[in-house]
Amino acid sequence: MNGASIVQKHQNLEPVHLGQKDIPLVELPIGTIKPQFKISNLKVSYGAKEVLHGVDLDVFANVVTALIGPSGCGKSTFLRSLNRMTEVVRGTQVEGEILLDNENVFRMDVVKLRRRVGMVFQRPNPFPKSIFDNVAYGLRINGHHDSLSEAVEHSLRRAALWDEVKGQLHKSAYALSGGQQQRLCIARALAVNPEVLLLDEPCSALDPITTAKIEELLFQLKSSCTIVIVTHNMQQAARASDFTAFLLDGQLVEYQSTRKLFTTPSDPRTEAYITGRFG
Ligand SMILES: Nc1ncnc2c1ncn2[C@@H]1O[C@H](COP(=O)(O)OP(=O)(O)OP(=O)(O)O)[C@@H](O)[C@H]1O
Ligand SMILES: [Mg+2]
Incomplete structure (x- = not known):
């Protein structure tokens, strides 16, 4: 169900402000959608170069939010800010506020934050381990050693x-196809039961059938998880997401x-982008 059909299904509508102050309101059903992330005035710089210039955006719980925009506009930077993966790159500075369920992510234990907010990257990156051990990895480092087989099966399902x-299950993850490896990475991320799953162009290396499987998966997952997906594929954003944010030159x-x-x-710039006039 996309955002518009969610709206149509409910009588009780209230205007909700999405994103920046000058962005129009959309109508959302009262109480049915809650913000999971509240992001205010997010600025990110790599060294002296500021690449996100003050983004305000609420990410809603249990929906799929797509991030679109031309190459270099800051989509991955925005996504990585949400679980503080930006800190992995030396010289990165992050300003502004990011609240996850009203808790400031910058004051959280980063390991706990990343357990709550999992991430899947553009290229499948399984560990050089068996299929089973890839999925069990996060559980083991979090101290879970019981019922691992059930948990691994559940995540793979x-x-x-x-x-x-x-x-x-005991074969090397490297023996899987690219699309299977990407779903394995999704299973690995899901194993620790994240509240949010961040996906950075997860289908760009995949064929249309595998892409369709992953889109179907997103649809099923959103009942238990909030999903933010970066995609260059307009059809994918249109098919798979409920809300879409368009970023351009580090601004929403x-x-x-x-x-x-x-x-x-x-906005005329959105229209130009989605109709392929630039980017
Ligand atoms: N580690 C880094 N060091 C310096 N600059 C960086 C770094 N990572 C990204 N940038 C710059 O920040 C800007 C935003 O990059 P980002 O990767 O967030 O864009 P993107 O929208 O994800 O692009 P793409 O669609 O190509 O993946 C770009 O100008 C990029 O060159
Ligand atoms: Mg990117």
Whole structure:
């Protein structure tokens, strides 16, 4: 169900401000959607170069939010800020406020934060271990040693990979195809039950059938997890997300229900981008 159809299904609507002050309101059902992340005036610099210039955006719980925009506009930087992966790059400075369920992420234990906010990257990056050990990895480092087999099976099922690997859990993850490796990385991220899953162009190296499987997976996962996905593929954003944020040169241009953004964008720059006139 996309954002617009969520709205149509409910009578009780209230205007909710999405994103920056000058961005139009959309109508959302009262009480049915709560912000999971509240991001205010987020600025990120690499050394002296500021690449995000003060982004305000609420990410809603249990929906899929797509981030779109031309290469270099700051999508990955924005995504990585949410679980403080930006800190992995030396010389990165982050300003502003990011609240996760009203808790300041900069004051949280970073290991706990990343357990709550998992991440999947553009290229599948399984560990040089067996399929089983990849999925069990996060559980083991978090001190879970009981019922590992059940937990691994559950995560592989959630990532729509179980049927393909159930007879070969002790084979190397490297023996899987690219699409299977990407679903394995999703299973690994899901194993620790994150509240939020961040996906940075997870399908860019995948064929259309595997891409369709991952989109279907997002649809199923959102009942238990909040999803933010970066994609260059407009059809994917339109198909798989409920809300879409369009970033340009480190600024948020428009943030809307996906249906509205792709049918009646309110900013001419959004329209130019989604119709392929630049980017
Ligand atoms: N580690 C880094 N050091 C210096 N500059 C960086 C670093 N990572 C990103 N940048 C710069 O920050 C800007 C935003 O990069 P980012 O990777 O967030 O963009 P993006 O929208 O994800 O692009 P793409 O669609 O190509 O993945 C770019 O100008 C990029 O060159
Ligand atoms: Mg990127």
